[in-house]
Amino acid sequence: MTNLFQAPKGVPEYFPPDSAAFLAVRDALAKPACNAGYGYIELPTFEDTNLFVRGVGESTDVVSKEMYTFDDRGGRSISLRPEGTAGVMRAVIEHGLDRGQLPVKLWYAGPFFRAERPQQGRYRQFHQVGVEAVGIDDPALDAEVISLADEAYRSLGLTGYTLMLTSLGCAVCRPPYREMLQTFLGRLSLDEETSRRAALNPLRVLDDKRPEVQEQLAEAPLQVDHLCSECRQHYDAVRTHLAALGVRWQEAPRLVRGLDYYTRTTFEFQHPGLGSQSGIGGGGRYDGLMAQLGGQDLGGIGFGLGTDRTYLACRAEGLSVGRPERCDVFLVPLGDAAKTRIVALGGLLRVAGVRTDIAYGDRGLKGAMKAADRSGARYAVIVGDRDLESGVAQLKRLNTGEQSEVLLTGLVDVLKERLA
């Protein structure tokens, strides 16, 4: 019970049989993007700390107190990536991916890290599948990105989620709105910490969960009511395209996201089945980010979908996703000579595309047959020294129990045929 080692705090682990569902979720989240012209990008899990400071924003919680930061042996400050977009933008700029035809469409998957207090659905290492579409600010592209996420969730069978959608404005209309909100918040009676937040990041106050705060916010000005005409047009077009795509959403004028770079279209998919963590995926447009990181002034839009949280949402809905790996055939040797022959046979079968497992160790025929049964294989092949003398194997169909003798030399072909 008292183990010498345990997994680091807040890190989820997946092992059979449940790991099959995790893999299936990850694949399902990526598939719509793969089918829409997005190419895979593999990136480092750690980057120059400054990339996140400049990209995500110094004042965000993610950067100011949730990054795993350390100095490498050359004295450079390194951070485990807390999100994916900044790294993708860095790679796009560094490798000139934005010098060709636009948009650049990329997808990625992998682990991310935030040093938060863990709780249900919130981990220190979590997985995301993300996409980024860079270089074109066509609202139809915004709609595509959102619909890819929606399609991914739907393909898993999820029905209990809601798409929350809003526009956060741009460099033209956000600053005046922000000032307006700040003035409004300044007249309220808020506790010290909330007041500090109102000064630093007023938008963040809007989604305060406490009823006494929400009451005071009833009359708060909203960004969607104060968009410039370009942002207004863009947002209207996004909604038109989304409707055409058959995506359903809910207007969420108080939607707040934790990263500074979001502009215009912003969205979050929420699901009620994961305790107090409701977001299973989210994203938005980030029109100033690339320039901020030293690249061309190109906009982009993307999302990050939480693999762990989507997995939890599937469980909450009672969906069975994915199947554990199974073999077709289970080989059972009896005796040393038979063992040698079986091992060789196993190799031949696998090369021939037949999923094959073997009874290892020496647990006797009974134990081996038990293992064959548990493996879920459709056929067991038993070869004893007695069979070897006459060049045959016993081929047993496990679900019916019927057994026949087959020539060893023709076994691979017989099995391929029966399994076809």
Place this chain on the structure above:
RNA sequence: GUGGGUGUAGCUCAGCUGGUAGAGCACCGGGUUGUGGUCCCGGGUGUCGCGGGUUCAAGCCCCGUCACUCACCCCA
């Protein structure tokens, strides 16, 4: 960082007003020296998180500590 809850077998958990640890599942062996799933028989696989205290006696009471967990905060 701040609260609450929980730590007993591989897993899920029971264990009364303190009396020296149990169930189901899983696992292993046998019934069947060449045949699984069902059935029958057998096996407990444990530093009761850790350390201290009270007591004739602590899984149970007290103190401390660690871990896990849920929530606040924040977010995928």
